[in-house]
Amino acid sequence: MRMNANGQVTIPPELRARFNLREGDELDVIDVGGALRIVARGGADSPGERLVRHMRRHRFDNPDVGGLTTDEIMDLLRD
Structure with a gap:
């Protein structure tokens, strides 16, 4: 190494x-x-915690969700 x-x-x-x-x-x-x-x-971390960490780290790379609040993203997912 x-x-x-x-x-x-x-x-x-x-x-x-x-x-x-x-x-x-x-x-x-x-x-x-x-x-x-x-x-x-x-x-x-659990697999779920890893997923959440990954999503938080990359959320601003996606123009569809960049800058949205958690509630706004959940509303998009529910529609």
């Missing part, structure tokens, strides 16, 4: 799958006795 100029590293796909890590998950890097340890914050 190599760190880039921004201090970023890529976690290999097999480890992401094994530890159920997904895009957007929050991780901490901590010092444990002189060794770095990567720790997921607050436990794994």
Whole structure:
């Protein structure tokens, strides 16, 4: 594994799958006795929580829903 100029590293796909890590998950890097340890914050989200986080992150990319309130979006979905 190599760190880039921004201090970023890529976690290999097999480890992401094994530890159920997904895009957007929050991780901490901590010092444990002189060794770095990567720790997921607050436990794994449910599939529904991941979906909501994804929708919130991308809602302004869609011109049909950008800037609408939750109630306005729900009204559109109900029609």
